[in-house]
Amino acid sequence: xTKILIIGAGIIGLSIAYEFSKKKRDFKIxxxxxxxxxxxxxxxxxxxxxxxxxxxxxxxxxxxxxxxxKKLIYDFCKKYKIKYSRTEKIFLACSKKEEKYLNKxxxxxxxxxxxxxxxxxKKKLKIMEPDLIGRKALLSKSAGIFDAKxxxxxxxxxxxxxxxxxxxxxxxxxxxxxxxxxKTDIFIDESFDYxxxxxxxxxxKIANKTFPGYKFPxxxxxxxxxxxxxxxxxxxxxxxxxxxxxxxxxxxxxxxFLGGGYIFGPSVEKSKTxxxxxxxxxxxxxxxxxxxxxxxxxISYFKEGYRPxxxxxxxxxxxxxxxxxxxxxxxxxxxGIESPGLTSALSIAKxxxxxxxxxxx
Ligand SMILES: Cc1cc2nc3c(=O)[nH]c(=O)nc-3n(C[C@H](O)[C@H](O)[C@H](O)COP(=O)(O)OP(=O)(O)OC[C@H]3O[C@@H](n4cnc5c(N)ncnc54)[C@H](O)[C@@H]3O)c2cc1C
Numbered sequence: 547x548t549k550i551l552i553i554g555a556g557i558i559g560l561s562i563a564y565e566f567s568k569k570k571r572d573f574k575i576x577x578x579x580x581x582x583x584x585x586x587x588x589x590x591x592x593x594x595x596x597x598x599x600x601x602x603x604x605x606x607x608x609x610x611x612x613x614x615x616k617k618l619i620y621d622f623c624k625k626y627k628i629k630y631s632r633t634e635k636i637f638l639a640c641s642k643k644e645e646k647y648l649n650k651x652x653x654x655x656x657x658x659x660x661x662x663x664x665x666x667x668k669k670k671l672k673i674m675e676p677d678l679i680g681r682k683a684l685l686s687k688s689a690g691i692f693d694a695k696x697x698x699x700x701x702x703x704x705x706x707x708x709x710x711x712x713x714x715x716x717x718x719x720x721x722x723x724x725x726x727x728x729k730t731d732i733f734i735d736e737s738f739d740y741x742x743x744x745x746x747x748x749x750x751k752i753a754n755k756t757f758p759g760y761k762f763p764x765x766x767x768x769x770x771x772x773x774x775x776x777x778x779x780x781x782x783x784x785x786x787x788x789x790x791x792x793x794x795x796x797x798x799x800x801x802x803f804l805g806g807g808y809i810f811g812p813s814v815e816k817s818k819t820x821x822x823x824x825x826x827x828x829x830x831x832x833x834x835x836x837x838x839x840x841x842x843x844x845i846s847y848f849k850e851g852y853r854p855x856x857x858x859x860x861x862x863x864x865x866x867x868x869x870x871x872x873x874x875x876x877x878x879x880x881x882g883i884e885s886p887g888l889t890s891a892l893s894i895a896k897x898x899x900x901x902x903x904x905x906x907x
Contacts, residue, residue, distance in 0.1 A: 548904065551728065551738040552577045553718045553752060554745040555584035557694065557891045558883055560701040562742055565895035567708035573904075575710045578732065580717035580748075585698040587746045589888065591851025593772070593801045593809060595784060596620070597886040598635065598688040600655040600663065601791040607867040607897075609658055612886045615893030616688065619697075622892060628696045629804050635689035635784040636666070638680040640836055647788040648684045654791040655686070662687040677779045679836055689784055693804055694888055718745065720755035726875065728756075740902060744880040747854050753879050757872065763856040763864060763881060770812025771820060773829045774848035777841055779808065785836065792865065798832030809848055822847045856882035869894065871901050878902065 550566060552559045555577050563577050581587070599613035623630040639645040648665060655663045666674065666683045674685075706712065713732070721728040727737040743749050753762050787797040796814045803809050810829055826845065833840045856864050867890075868881040878901055880894070887894070 547572050547574055548740065549574045549736065549738045550576070550740040550742065551730075552742045552744065554587070554743075554749070555579035555581075555702070555712065555714075556587045556744065556746050557585065557589040557698055557701075557888055558744040558746075558880060558894055559742075560584060560698050560705065561891040561895040562744065562898055563705040563710045564701045564708075565892070565899055567705050567710045571904075575705075576733070576736075576738070577705075577710060577712045578716050578718050579712065579714050580745075582714050584702050584712070584714075585695060588851045588854065589698060590695060591849050592694060592885070592888055593799070593812065594691050594694045594804070594888065595635075595801060595885075596630070596688075596690040596692055597889045598662075598686045599658055599660050599886070600635075600637070600651055600684070600686050601789065602658065602886075603792060603865065604654075604657050606865070607869060608865075608886060608890070611867070611890040611893040611897060613659060615896070616889050618892040619692065619889060620690070622700075623692055623697065626700045628693050628700060630690055630692035631802070631804065632688070632690040633783050633802055635686040635786060636671075636675065636678075637684040637686070637786050637788045638678065638836055639682045639788040640680050642681070644788040645682050647790050648682055650790050651684050651788065655684075660686070660688070675781055675783060675785075677781050677837060677839060678785065679838055684788070685783075691784070691802060691804055718752055720752065723756075723875070728877065740876040740878070740904075742878045742880070742898060744883070746883070747852055749854075749879060749881050750856070753881075756877070760872070762879070763858045763868060766855040766857040768853045768855055769815040769820075769850060770853055771815055771825060771850040772809050772811040772848040773826065773845045774803065774807055774809050775840070775845045776807040777839075777844040779837070779839070781808065781837070787836070796832075798829055800833065800837060810845065811848075812851065812853075815850075820850075853884040854882055855884060867894070869897060869901070876902070
């Protein structure tokens with residue numbers, strides 16, 4: 547019997563547990579989670595956007611996993627009656643400079659194989675989204691929103707039914723290796739043939755403790771805050787300001803919220819403490835030039851999360867997911883699973899399955 551340990555019950559750990567347990571095999575699958583409930587990390591602190599893959603780098607994992615498989619997430623939601631909406635997304639140009647970004651986005655999108663996009667002129671934009679002010683936009687049709695918590699709950703229920711064993715309030719610290727198997731103090735009598743380290747913000751720490759001397763990337767965590775409003779607008783689509791693919795610039799996005807109203811953000815907060823009153827002005831300044839009727843008295847702090855960005859000492863900032871098996875060991879690390887991690891969760895699980903080579907494809 548092959549024993550597999552998954553560290554972390556976020557959307558990635560749950561998707562892997564679901565994918566690995568789908569078909570009856572001679573596997574025993576354990577999931578270790580430090581909190582008392584699944585999905586209590588970053589996976590519950592997001593915009594819940596199903597990204598279409600317009601702006602990722604060609605052939606990057608983000609690009610391939612998001613684009614090829616975003617259909618999986620829509621199909622899963624449909625099959626299991628998880629709330630979702632194909633809202634579409636608008637990349638909005640508010641200045642002449644931003645109009646030029648739209649062409650770059652369009653080019654990048656077509657290069658990546660995302661063809662269901664269209665440039666929208668000012669007149670058409672006014673008809674489609676009368677509350678917005680903009681000069682032009684790029685419409686991305688396959689973007690949407692979904693209920694990430696409902697999605698995780700279903701993954702958990704199916705995995706449990708498929709005999710995956712979950713252990714909550716158990717924190718993985720480090721593992722010892724014995725004859726290529728892994729042991730941890732949490733399960734004194736068990737040793738694992740495979741470990742899949744998808745512990746989100748702590749994944750690098752666990753890898754460093756278990757494989758000292760191995761060169762892993764470092765964490766470069768960036769905090770993102772959301773505000774919310776219940777103010778009524780006619781706005782139906784997700785709104786992102788136009789951007790140059792690969793160039794990071796702080797924007798305040800607007801996303802319709804399935805539970806009602808709209809969420810704004812995430813912002814980029816570099817300091818350890820935040821002043822919510824001050825932040826409110828930053829948000830309003832970021833929103834009002836494209837959604838002028840926004841009322842400062844009707845927006846309030848909503849939530850925040852940490853983007854688990856990673857950095858390599860030599861090469862600097864890394865913009866892609868890091869999903870790798872350690873040479874000669876059945877240990878798989880998942881680092882830097884930032885956006886579009888939710889959108890790609892089911893495809894990441896398939897990718898990990900492939901890396902494990904436990905299945906014939
Ligand atoms: C602000 C923000 C907005 C985002 N918006 C979107 C979006 O709209 N669309 C999209 O596709 N993606 C989005 N993302 C990305 C997405 O949220 C992540 O890619 C995804 O949640 C990563 O899931 P995860 O399971 O790796 O991490 P997590 O959800 O953080 O799960 C890791 C789990 O491991 C557990 N854990 C940690 N350490 C240990 C330990 N030592 N022992 C045991 N358990 C441990 C944690 O408690 C946690 O439950 C966003 C991210 C952020 C930060």
